[in-house]
Amino acid sequence: MTATTSNIHIALVHFPVYNKIGDIVTSSVTTLDVHDISRIARTYGIGTFYVVTPLETQQVLVERMMKHWREGYGATYNPTRKEAMLSTRVKNVLADVVADITERSGQTPKIIIPDAKSFPQSRDYPTIREELQKEGQYLIVFGTGWGLEHGMVRRADFVLAPIDGLNGYNHLPVRAAIAIILDRLLARQA
């Protein structure tokens, strides 16, 4: 039923993330993020786009929205949106995403996380681009709010540099950052 058989997946994580003052919180799901990122994921042939939130009310909200576009009036009104959402799934926590990929593919995914800090497993874009040509499953994890809890980043297989502004301004919406990162890692070379 999925629209692609790609071995590269992405997750948008709403817990555990930091808020403005450094507390670990659960951020709210933005339905617009689900729309935009579904389209971006489809454009770059992503296997599954996982929306990760432990809040049941938010899970219900996202599921209801996806049902509208996949099966309800939205499916005939806007078929390209339906197509985009065929590979979007909602999960409780990142461990459930890893379990889902492992169960469906028989392989544990390697985890890649963009983060502003430098880690021993930090790599540049050309290196990760090459890594992604290999066989096996990959999961690129994006945090919302003020970024993913550091422990999660420390346990990643690879850490990727964030998108740096040309003049010190680093406040891209997460949906824009995801578009740029997937383009750098997956677009056909000119």
Add this chain to the structure above:
Amino acid sequence: MTATTSNIHIALVHFPVYNKIGDIVTSSVTTLDVHDISRIARTYGIGTFYVVTPLETQQVLVERMMKHWREGYGATYNPTRKEAMLSTRVKNVLADVVADITERSGQTPKIIIPDAKSFPQSRDYPTIREELQKEGQYLIVFGTGWGLEHGMVRRADFVLAPIDGLNGYNHLPVRAAIAIILDRLLARQA
């Protein structure tokens, strides 16, 4: 008063554009586009981001929103959004954008438009990237809806390939396409 002195500008045009069935229409301004694209423009050091619509009520809406974030409560609540919006302006039609750039810089901008069709002045990304290193003013024009009226594209100095999906799916939100295109044309090379 602008946050940068860059000679590269962008415009988001709401008229004349095509709708789903090929009529030439005025599309509605999405305030979210103004927010996202202001941040993206600021990230890549764009001179001015022009929101182009001939509808006065929509111009008032955008101006009021920008005033809130630049001077109102929003300016203290979210200073990075204020900073992003310092270089955003509203104009009636594309000719007014060209006049504004010419008046402020003393030079007529060269116009670059991404379009799915091939034109005599079509160029690839590396070529336009090199072009943008030159002196002089440049204006990259993005259409909303189902794309800019063809006559506008035909009169552009350069036409740029659109962002192609890896599998025939070409339905990126305009804000995602702008993020990717500016990254390809202006990001520091790895």
